[in-house]
Amino acid sequence: MLRTDVTVIGAGPAGLFAAFYVGMRDLTVRILDPLPEPGGQLMALYPEKYIYDIAGFPKILAKDLVNNLVEQLEPFKPVYTLGERAEKLEEVDGDFHITTSSGNTYVTGAVIIAAGVGAFEPRKVGCAGEAEFTGRGVYYAVKSKAEFAGKRVLIVGGGDSAADWTLGLKDIADVTLIHRREQFRAHAATVNQMIAAAEADEVRILTPYELKEVRGDERVREVVIFNNATKEETVMGVDAVVILAGYLSKLGPLATWGLEMEGNKKIKVLDGTMRTSRPGIFACGDVASYAGKLPLICLGFGEASIAANYAAAYAHPELKVNPGHSSERDESPTPAPAH
Numbered sequence: 001m002l003r004t005d006v007t008v009i010g011a012g013p014a015g016l017f018a019a020f021y022v023g024m025r026d027l028t029v030r031i032l033d034p035l036p037e038p039g040g041q042l043m044a045l046y047p048e049k050y051i052y053d054i055a056g057f058p059k060i061l062a063k064d065l066v067n068n069l070v071e072q073l074e075p076f077k078p079v080y081t082l083g084e085r086a087e088k089l090e091e092v093d094g095d096f097h098i099t100t101s102s103g104n105t106y107v108t109g110a111v112i113i114a115a116g117v118g119a120f121e122p123r124k125v126g127c128a129g130e131a132e133f134t135g136r137g138v139y140y141a142v143k144s145k146a147e148f149a150g151k152r153v154l155i156v157g158g159g160d161s162a163a164d165w166t167l168g169l170k171d172i173a174d175v176t177l178i179h180r181r182e183q184f185r186a187h188a189a190t191v192n193q194m195i196a197a198a199e200a201d202e203v204r205i206l207t208p209y210e211l212k213e214v215r216g217d218e219r220v221r222e223v224v225i226f227n228n229a230t231k232e233e234t235v236m237g238v239d240a241v242v243i244l245a246g247y248l249s250k251l252g253p254l255a256t257w258g259l260e261m262e263g264n265k266k267i268k269v270l271d272g273t274m275r276t277s278r279p280g281i282f283a284c285g286d287v288a289s290y291a292g293k294l295p296l297i298c299l300g301f302g303e304a305s306i307a308a309n310y311a312a313a314y315a316h317p318e319l320k321v322n323p324g325h326s327s328e329r330d331e332s333p334t335p336a337p338a339h
Contacts, residue, residue, distance in 0.1 A: 004028040004079060005315045006308070007098060007108035009086050009254070012040025014285025014300035015114035016069040021308035022112075023076025024323060027315065030106060031078050032098065034085040039066035040116050045141045045247075049164060053298050081106065085119070087253040096280065109315030112307045113276070113283045114300075117249035118265060125156060125243055129214030137220025139242045148173045148240055154223055156211050157244035158183075163190045165242065170202045176236070178209040178225055209234075214241055251287070262289035274307035280314050282307040 006022045008015045011033035022029040037043055039062075042051075047063035054060055060068075084100035089111070091097075099105045122140035124130060130138055142148070142165050149172045155162050158179035163186035166177045177194070184191045198205045206225070212233065213224040222237045251265050260268045260277035266289035267276055274282045284303035286295050313321045 002030075002079065003095070003107040003109075004030040005108070006030075006110045006112060006311050007032060007096070007106060008112045008114055009033070009098075010040065010114035010116055010285065010287070011035065011038040011080075011082065012114060012116045012285060013042060013065065013069060013297050014116075014304045015040070015112070016066070016073055017301050018112045018114055018284055018304035018308045018311075019078050020069070020073045020076065021305045021323070022312060023073060023078065024326065025309065025312040025319065027312055029076065029078050030081055030108065032081045032084060032086055032100065032106070034083065034101070034119065036083050038070055038080070038082070039063070041120070042066050046161065046164075047143055048145050049142075049168070051297065053296065055298060085252065089257045091280075109280075110311040111281045112304075112311050113254060113267060113281065113287055114285045114304065114307075115251065115254060115287045117247070117286055118251040118254070120247045120249040122243065122247055123245040125211050125245060127211050127213055129216075130211075130243070133214050133216055133220050133241075136218065137216060137238075137240050138214060139240060140244070142168070142242060145169065145172060148242075151239035152176075152237060153240045153242060154178065154211075154225075154236065154238045155242045155244060157246075159185045159244065159246060160187060160190065162186065162244040163194050165244065166194050166203055166205075167197060170197055176204040176206065176238075178206045178211065180208050180210045180228060182207050211241070211243070257281075272306065273310045274303055275310060280311075282311050282314075 005027035007030045008019045009032050011031050019029045019031050042062040043066050049062050050059045051062055052059050084102045086098050087101055088099040095107050096111055097105050097107055148169055151173050153173045153175050155166050155177045166175055169175050197203045208228040209225045212226040214220055215222045222235055225234050258278055262268050267283045267287050269283050269288050269290050274284050276283050284307040285300040309321050309323055313319050
């Protein structure tokens with residue numbers, strides 16, 4: 001049974017950076033995630049969206065940030081265990097035994113939970129034809145802008161993702177946005193840009209409208225939208241429907257691991273070491289909760305480095321918590337072998 005010094009649960013940006021820092025301590029690390037590829041929400045939901053608040057990058061595509069994190073981590077030869085959900089945790093002879101949805105058990109000296117918002121799934125509208133045409137013209141994320149080039153695209157939603165993709169697709173597609181309310185939840189600056197684009201006839205914005213039905217044959221061909229104010233229905237020809245109404249998330253089995261929680265989706269960390277109520281288990285990123293917490297990727301990186309160094313010292317008490325300066329390391333690190 002392959003044992004690693006530290007296991008990171010979650011392969012989003014915080015999890016990948018935590019694993020990197022474990023490698024910086026010359027320790028072995030396993031990365032465990034139910035998704036089939038690293039990157040978490042960034043890759044699963046918006047790989048082609050720009051992120052603007054990463055230090056040193058004026059802007060960077062989400063997929064490029066993930067690829068950079070994977071490349072940064074690669075010299076330490078992490079053990080990727082993807083497509084498996086962590087379900088059961090036991091302590092045996094000073095180690096943690098993690099059993100997954102595949103029935104496999106992995107042994108580790110310390111655990112870092114970087115599970116983001118937990119398992120997530122898109123919020124459905126619930127209209128006629130939605131389920132029937134999912135995968136045949138109904139989408140819940142934009143994974144490739146090129147897929148929508150030259151198409152008539154209906155975007156449904158009023159939050160940041162809906163506003164961002166209304167702007168993001170306007171130069172390559174015929175875009176209409178509908179929202180059930182008059183007001184949008186998205187950032188004011190983005191809403192203002194969207195309104196300006198509508199005034200310039202670059203996009204269409206229809207409020208207060210809801211999606212009532214999706215129609216087609218082998219693909220989506222048209223939709224029925226409903227005006228909440230006038231109660232009128234309108235039939236609109238479309239090639240694609242992108243529903244961006246938010247996501248439902250749950251922490252799943254991790255919530256049964258005997259950790260002190262904040263609500264049912266967040267794990268409480270006790271202090272600045274990112275330790276949880278259970279010794280040897282640390283948390284970072286969106287899943288971690290503490291006073292003054294802000295759910296930002298840039299802060300998640302800092303939390304990840306703290307969690308990794310304290311997890312390293314827990315797994316190997318002879319190690320100092322302070323890792324020293326990375327500039328003092330050899331340029332080509334040699335990872336410790338897994339055992």
